[in-house]
Amino acid sequence: MNGSSLQDFSSGDIHVLDDGRSINDFIDDQIKTLQSEDSEEQFLVADLQSVIDHHQQWLTLLPRVKPFYAVKCNNTPAVLRVLRALSTGFDCASKAEIQMVLNLGVSPDDIIFAHTTKPMSHIRFAAAHRVQTMTFDSEEELRKISLCHPKARLVLRIAVDDSDSLLRLSSKFGAGLGLVEKLLGLAVDRDLTVIGVSFHVGSGCTASQTFHRAIADARQVFDIASVLGVQMSLLDIGGGFSGRDKCQVKFEEFSDVINAALDKFFPPDCGVQIIAEPGRFYVESAFTLAVNVIAKKNCEESGSGGQMGYYINDGLHGSLRCIVNDPAHPPVQLLPHRAVGVGEVRYRSVVWGPTCDSYDKVSDSAMMPELQVGDWLLVHHMGAYTVSLSTDFNGFERAKIFPVVTEETRRLLELRHTSA
Template identity: 65%
Template sequence: MEAHDGHVIPALVTTKGSFVPVLSPENCGIDILDNGRTIRDFLDSKIKERGSADNEEPFYVASLDSILERHLRWRTNLPRVTPFYAVKCNNDASVLRMMSALDTGFDCASKVEIQLMLSLGVTPDKIIYAHTTKPLSHIKYACTHGVDMMTFDSEEELLKISLSHAKAKLVLRIAVDDSASKIRLSLKFGARLESVGKLLGRAGELGLEVIGVSFHVGSGCTGSLAFKQAIADARRVFDMGNLLGFQMSLLDIGGGFSGREDCQVAFEEFSEVINGALEEFFPPDSGVQIIAEPGRYYVDSAFTLAANVIAKRVITDDMDEHNDGKDNCPDRTMMYYLNDGVYGSLSCLINDAAHTQVEPYLNRVVESSEQRYRSVIWGPTCDSFDKVTDSCWIPELHVGDWLLIDNMGAYSICLSTDFNGFERAHIYPVVTAETWHTLNLS
């Protein structure tokens, strides 16, 4: 089946020779938006449904259309780079099945993530075990289940792999300049260039197969030239490996791509720099396979969170002689308490340095003439650390109203807890009828 831009979008995967659907309303609880219904219509209907059922629990709406649009944009701008979706970013079943339907690979960081992808019918060759500090039992599990491609960055890791998975296809992760990123992963992972020769030599002594190089410029990268330097560094390592007799055939350029439209550097700018560097250091006739590990790029903008106002306080300055106590006094500070916060869906505010601010908005049209008040929004728990935003200017809300927050797909549900007994937000995957038929999944 061809998408609108001509790219082929596979709808099925094979398991033991038979074709099986990887995505369906039955296995993912997907709602199909037909008859011109929009995501906003769906949100409104769910909020109305919850109101009639006396249910104010928070929920997400996940747009599979958004994920498809991101994928087509990737294929257009980075045609040589195969995405291996980072499972850690968002492991919702509908997301993983959608990525599988789009025929991407998967970046897994643990035994459980590998188990999950295999259970969904993903074949082992579509998985890279992209963690350089792996528990021995996890390496053994990967070996038993045919997951051969994995990363390393130290001699100790090579020793573990030689004992537990001697036939592994190894990818050497190098440290690169990630000073332009909000989350600097090279502080924790990656071999320095000066130690690469020794590591490659040790791999050879152990009889291990090294097939390529990986790096990660860091999450929330704000400088596209970081990719050019990292690709140039990878070329140097390739040359070292080839001289030592390794058949170097894979380059993994990692992640660091934003999924938001308001990011500092556009995806197209990153793509232009990456394509230019690949042309210079790894031209098509080099025969090198190029992969990447995008996570937030695919899912960040696909998820919208709906949270309910469960409590409210009004703070007034009694010492202000101009405060006449009227409801429309702009000196009032409104304090609202939602049923989701930093221990739940909004944990990204404290755990994800690339996502430190959210912009809640009302689930209705706000007239320009409406009085706005400085509002502090809190989460539901007993902890005063559970603050969503310190100051936003919105019209007055009432208990039972709903606030919406966009761009909530990355590092949200995977980091959520049920602290204080507050339930995790339910997820409603939706897809338009047009996209459903484009994917040929009905």
């Protein structure tokens, strides 16, 4: 395969494209290599340049908002190392995620423990490793923190209107505005330090004005805190931003609303730091999945009403778990890797995953040309809640990940990594 490998940003190899080669060229080469090795293992290609490009877009459109990348979305080591080199913060939800980020040399000050229902052992772990900033939304969580990490810098998560989101969170996380005064009072009584407010409007939000309302709610909490003598200095506007260009509401529209609301309720000279917890925004478009057709049934054999039946070597228990677990994930499109003729007949096809589970169905109505065993299919936009949700059920291994950069990007990352 044409390309070299580096170990600078990942526990595995980062592949460097040379001689002007593209991501598609890399995929072609990887498929040829697998064929020469009599293998058909599925794989993911991670375009690290896409991660960098989305970071630049974030800085341009939300210049006041520091991103704290949501590790749960995709914890690929190469991605985390690139983001560290770009000086993002990190949103961690467990001691394992905290340890993973600390192992990269990230400062504890650049971590927010953004989970409102933490095991006490995880709180103690954060305290032992000097991770100070963490969220809460209940009296019991305050009690636990007072016992395990009394010097923590606390962020009160509030429940906001998420009715316009595909994946809603406020039924599980966040305190209602009616509880804010009580919780802040309890924090004061326990001599705990509350430094700010966080919220999450849900993923797949379809109404940009939701952010305006949520930021206005946060302003109310700041005002209540001020009356109680609690001086807050941090606002966390959460995540859920899509990283795709083709989505119902573009990131540019969200950023316009957010910037206007911040200027109104938290102007630049107010002394409040603004952060967010983007995950899918950074990685959604960066990953492409390549899968192999491992079995086939014709229309008569498939038992699916005249449809062609195909079996691929990844499915709902692997990289494609997002189909059932993530309502905000874009519809999965299976694209033949081979060239498809303009006049080639398409058949309505059912596509199954490789496991013995009859629920492992990737698609029941894909329109595709006739495929053969050994053909490859590509699935784009596979970076968000795919790798982190994948299992090895039935002994089918998780997809191998190939992080890829250009030589120019490699040099940039080396420079940033050295100075970080």
